[in-house]
Amino acid sequence: MRKLLWVLFVAGSLTACKKEATSVPAREDTGGAAEEGALEASAEAAEAFDDTRPYVLTQTKLDAYVGYQRKVLDAYAAMSKALQVVQARAAAPGKDPGLSDAMKAIESKAEAEARARTEAGLTEEDVNRIGALVTDVVTQRHMAAMLDLAGELQKLEAMQARLKPEQQKELAPQIDTMRQRVQETEKLVTVRKQHGEANVDLVLTREQDLMRNYQDMLRSFGGKAQ
Numbered sequence: 492m493r494k495l496l497w498v499l500f501v502a503g504s505l506t507a508c509k510k511e512a513t514s515v516p517a518r519e520d521t522g523g524a525a526e527e528g529a530l531e532a533s534a535e536a537a538e539a540f541d542d543t544r545p546y547v548l549t550q551t552k553l554d555a556y557v558g559y560q561r562k563v564l565d566a567y568a569a570m571s572k573a574l575q576v577v578q579a580r581a582a583a584p585g586k587d588p589g590l591s592d593a594m595k596a597i598e599s600k601a602e603a604e605a606r607a608r609t610e611a612g613l614t615e616e617d618v619n620r621i622g623a624l625v626t627d628v629v630t631q632r633h634m635a636a637m638l639d640l641a642g643e644l645q646k647l648e649a650m651q652a653r654l655k656p657e658q659q660k661e662l663a664p665q666i667d668t669m670r671q672r673v674q675e676t677e678k679l680v681t682v683r684k685q686h687g688e689a690n691v692d693l694v695l696t697r698e699q700d701l702m703r704n705y706q707d708m709l710r711s712f713g714g715k716a717q
Contacts, residue, residue, distance in 0.1 A: 536661045546620040548690045555611040557697055560704045562607035567711055570600035627682045629693045629705045635676035644669045 573596035578658045580592075608618055635641070647669055676679050683691050694701065 525539055545687065546624070546690070546691050548621060548624065550693065550696075552617055553623065553693055554611065555613055556618070556625070557700050557704070559607050559611040559613060559618070560701075562610075563604050564704065564707055565713065566600045566603035566607070567708075569603070571711065573599075624686045624690055625694055625701055627686065628673045628679060628691055629698075629701050631676050631679055631682055632698065633702065633705060638676070640669065640673045640676055642717075644673050 572575055574593055577593045577596070608615070613621075644666070647662065647666050651659050651666060654662065
């Protein structure tokens with residue numbers, strides 16, 4: 492679920508604006524028409540670029556994307572604050588639910604995202620391709636840090652060394668599985684195959700900033716960042 496939210500976050504500026512204005516009311520349960528519109532917008536967004544083609548990340552684009560992310564976070568925070576006001580108003584008896592104010596907040600956030608993308612010098616394809624790459628790298632690294640798989644592997648190996656030979660043999664498959672998980676999460680084996688060694692290595696040069704953005708995103712969605 493967290494990864495899905497992050498994908499939505501980093502790719503949220505897709506063609507802007509009007510499509511997102513449809514999707515948020517759908518989450519507020521305003522009816523089937525809004526939900527259908529959100530699904531159509533999502534399908535159109537997926538066709539906006541061809542993700543089967545190799546994408547070559549550059550340092551300039553990565554640096555621009557990190558700054559773009561911060562501005563998107565600010566846009567989400569502003570929208571969330573405005574929607575909380577609308578929600579409080581709607582809960583009061585006899586008060587106008589303020590749907591027009593909600594739409595204004597959503598449109599303002601979408602406009603801010605589009606403006607941030609333009610100021611960063613990024614295309615919609617850049618935002619989505621870099622976003623997918625960053626998502627895969629950062630979520631894997633975050634998982635590795637949270638689970639401390641390398642530490643668990645060391646404990647298993649130390650335990651194995653103290654066992655009798657036949658017991659060591661019984662434990663070996665579990666250790667092999669754990670070692671493979673460490674490879675996947677810490678060394679990003681699958682991510683490198685999908686996105687390319689050079690792209691992943693470049694993202695890791697800004698890992699600290701990207702991880703901070705990721706954790707702030709989790710907090711903005713009410714998640715627990717560590």
